[in-house]
Amino acid sequence: MPAPLSPITLEVIVLSLGIFLLLAESFSRSEDKSWMARLSIVVLGVVFAWSFHTSGNAGIDLSKAFYSADETALFFKRLALLTTMIVQVMAIEYGGVLARFIPSSKTGAGTGEFYALPVLTCAGLMFMASAVDFLLIFVSLELVTISFYILVAYMRKQSTSLEAGVKYLILGALSTGFLVYGITWIFGLTGETNLFRIAQVLPGMLAEGGRLHDSQTPLLFGIILVLVSLGFKIAAAPFQIWVPDVYQGAPTPITAFLSVGSKAAGFIVLIRVIQPFIGLPEIGPKVMGALAVLAGLSLLYGNLAAMPQDNLKRMLAYSSIGHAGYLLVAVASTGPSLSTLGQSNVAVSFYLAGYLLMTLLSFLVMTVVANHSRGDDIIHFNGLAKRSPFLAFGMLISMLSLAGIPFTAGFYGKFLVFAAAVREHHFVLIGIGVVTVAAGFYYYLRVISAMYWQEPTDETPVTIRPLTRFTIGALILGIIFFGIFPATILEMLNSAPVQNTPIALQTSLK
Amino acid sequence: MSPVLFWFFTFLMLAFATLVVVNRNPVASALSLVVTFLSLAALFVGLNAYFIAVIQVLVYAGAVMVLFLFIIMLMDLKAERRRKFNLLAVGGGVLVSVGFVGELVLVLGRFKLGESPFPALRAEKIDDVREVGMTLFTTHNLPFQVIGVLILVATIGVVILSRRELK
Numbered sequence: 233m234p235a236p237l238s239p240i241t242l243e244v245i246v247l248s249l250g251i252f253l254l255l256a257e258s259f260s261r262s263e264d265k266s267w268m269a270r271l272s273i274v275v276l277g278v279v280f281a282w283s284f285h286t287s288g289n290a291g292i293d294l295s296k297a298f299y300s301a302d303e304t305a306l307f308f309k310r311l312a313l314l315t316t317m318i319v320q321v322m323a324i325e326y327g328g329v330l331a332r333f334i335p336s337s338k339t340g341a342g343t344g345e346f347y348a349l350p351v352l353t354c355a356g357l358m359f360m361a362s363a364v365d366f367l368l369i370f371v372s373l374e375l376v377t378i379s380f381y382i383l384v385a386y387m388r389k390q391s392t393s394l395e396a397g398v399k400y401l402i403l404g405a406l407s408t409g410f411l412v413y414g415i416t417w418i419f420g421l422t423g424e425t426n427l428f429r430i431a432q433v434l435p436g437m438l439a440e441g442g443r444l445h446d447s448q449t450p451l452l453f454g455i456i457l458v459l460v461s462l463g464f465k466i467a468a469a470p471f472q473i474w475v476p477d478v479y480q481g482a483p484t485p486i487t488a489f490l491s492v493g494s495k496a497a498g499f500i501v502l503i504r505v506i507q508p509f510i511g512l513p514e515i516g517p518k519v520m521g522a523l524a525v526l527a528g529l530s531l532l533y534g535n536l537a538a539m540p541q542d543n544l545k546r547m548l549a550y551s552s553i554g555h556a557g558y559l560l561v562a563v564a565s566t567g568p569s570l571s572t573l574g575q576s577n578v579a580v581s582f583y584l585a586g587y588l589l590m591t592l593l594s595f596l597v598m599t600v601v602a603n604h605s606r607g608d609d610i611i612h613f614n615g616l617a618k619r620s621p622f623l624a625f626g627m628l629i630s631m632l633s634l635a636g637i638p639f640t641a642g643f644y645g646k647f648l649v650f651a652a653a654v655r656e657h658h659f660v661l662i663g664i665g666v667v668t669v670a671a672g673f674y675y676y677l678r679v680i681s682a683m684y685w686q687e688p689t690d691e692t693p694v695t696i697r698p699l700t701r702f703t704i705g706a707l708i709l710g711i712i713f714f715g716i717f718p719a720t721i722l723e724m725l726n727s728a729p730v731q732n733t734p735i736a737l738q739t740s741l742k
Numbered sequence: 743m744s745p746v747l748f749w750f751f752t753f754l755m756l757a758f759a760t761l762v763v764v765n766r767n768p769v770a771s772a773l774s775l776v777v778t779f780l781s782l783a784a785l786f787v788g789l790n791a792y793f794i795a796v797i798q799v800l801v802y803a804g805a806v807m808v809l810f811l812f813i814i815m816l817m818d819l820k821a822e823r824r825r826k827f828n829l830l831a832v833g834g835g836v837l838v839s840v841g842f843v844g845e846l847v848l849v850l851g852r853f854k855l856g857e858s859p860f861p862a863l864r865a866e867k868i869d870d871v872r873e874v875g876m877t878l879f880t881t882h883n884l885p886f887q888v889i890g891v892l893i894l895v896a897t898i899g900v901v902i903l904s905r906r907e908l909k
Contacts, residue, residue: 337907
């Protein structure tokens with residue numbers, strides 16, 4: 233067994249891979265650039281395996297660090313790696329469509345970067361998972377967002393893709409402005425950008441005679457501005473306006489990447505950013521209240537607006553707003569103690585792991601079907617069970633899991649979320665949640681009914697590449713396995729030590 | 743910095759920032775932005791942050807604005823003049839900005855800390871170029887490296903999205 237690696241080596245390998253791919257592409261003569269995706273899947277897989285054998289935070293003073301490699305961070309890094317690998321599988325499948333919409337002088341020209349940029353984005357997501365300082369949070373968030381601006385607008389000959397890119401760019405820039413402004417307020421008041429340092433200095437500033445004793449409004453203002461920006465990244469209502477158009481217009485693999493990778497990284501940053509504040513009786517409840525409002529709005533808006541959608545991509549966009557709502561319920565159910573914090577984090581992490589599997593599965597099936605039917609409306613899925621029983625079964629499992637049927641990963645995720653909400657007595661949110669779960673059944677089952685009970689418009693069987701078939705099979709097994717044996721992930725999450733948490737503990741709360 | 747100069751440059755900055763948005767002619771907008779950048783640089787000088795002030799002028803007022811003007815001159819300006827205002831969008835924008843400013847005023851009203859005088863700047867000269875360099879390459883090196891990757895990605899993006907035909 234080799235000595236454990238310093239955790240940052242993981243990001244360094246991923247970054248080197250991205251740069252290597254860019255260089256190698258310019259020397260490659262082959263027209264088919266999908267070898268880049270295959271190579272990156274292999275290397276990212278090795279990094280994934282390696283992430284179980286790192287030295288963690290040993291010997292690091294987190295109050296002076298930018299980067300923390302605690303168990304939660306490593307878990308989210310693994311989510312990022314897994315997402316990127318599956319997105320690359322999708323990108324191989326999508327290559328034909330992509331080439332049609334790129335202005336190129338010869339076949340295959342300009343497609344190389346489509347396989348290299350997700351790798352660099354993945355490195356950004358991994359940095360976000362570890363960032364414990366506002367500076368690194370900001371920089372890595374920008375790395376991810378800027379890569380997404382490019383990837384969303386990649387199909388330049390398709391006007392919807394360009395429109396999506398412009399909308400995402402303008403609203404993204406606005407939300408970045410809010411983030412920087414919020415960080416400025418927090419830095420101006422506390423004099424620190426490191427979350428651990430902020431947690432250390434805040435109790436003193438709020439105590440009798442401290443700088444913030446008279447009024448916490450400025451600090452709350454800063455926190456709220458940061459929350460606005462993170463709400464944009466995780467696609468929570470009322471910062472969701474961009475979601476449907478961008479999700480529908482972007483190339484399908486990128487939509488999947490946005491809805492899983494960007495959301496997961498946004499949530500880990502959200503969890504970390506609120507940690508210094510939740511233990512403070514003057515501020516914690518207010519922040520939690522704001523998050524609860526966001527959760528309720530996202531649940532209602534996402535799930536109700538998904539019901540009348542006829543385009544599957546657009547429907548999944550709305551449903552992704554709804555899922556951000558469930559996740560926010562778990563975040564908002566963090567009580568001011570380390571054990572409740574741990575439970576909420578476990579609920580969010582588990583939910584995201586399940587969400588990753590089922591969302592990527594549905595997008596992967598959609599990519600294959602859309603290649604054959606030339607469209608991603610729900611009617612294009614009519615009679616899919618006759619054309620390809622395997623694909624239809626994959627979609628069935630992912631829709632059932634998204635809806636939250638027992639024995640799928642989606643069910644146990646929702647169970648953990650509602651358990652956290654019950655513990656914190658968020659009964660309004662639970663009420664909204666029950667209604668929206670019912671709404672979810674309606675629109676997810678619509679897809680299933682189209683696949684199994686409608687007649688196909690086109691009888692040709694759908695062919696699937698072996699790699700895609702393998703990935704779909706693995707995702708189906710994953711969803712069912714983690715639905716029946718959730719303990720396998722939960723044990724990994726529960727072992728995460730909570731002392732790596734920048735929580736401001738006042739004596740009464742210990 | 744004397745309060746008179748502070749208010750003068752702040753007013754100049756805000757007035758020209760408004761003009762950037764209000765002007766129908768993009769060239770005039772871009773030139774107003776230059777004035778905004780220059781006033782901001784003056785405010786930095788007032789804080790003894792000479793290095794940032796110089797960078798502000800060189801990078802923003804110099805390089806970025808020249809690029810802006812080039813791009814504007816490549817565009818069809820008449821199309822912009824013919825564009826009608828969407829009254830609903832303008833109304834919504836005004837509503838949001840007024841709301842935000844109102845919130846800001848409210849927060850500043852409760853900001854007791856803001857009423858205490860700004861501590862006097864230290865008299866001795868600070869070698870700020872050296873300080874910035876040391877910070878970037880020693881204590882804050884990790885975010886700096888990530889910015890390097892960010893710029894690489896942005897460069898690739900520009901090439902991909904702007905070339906007429908990809909080879």
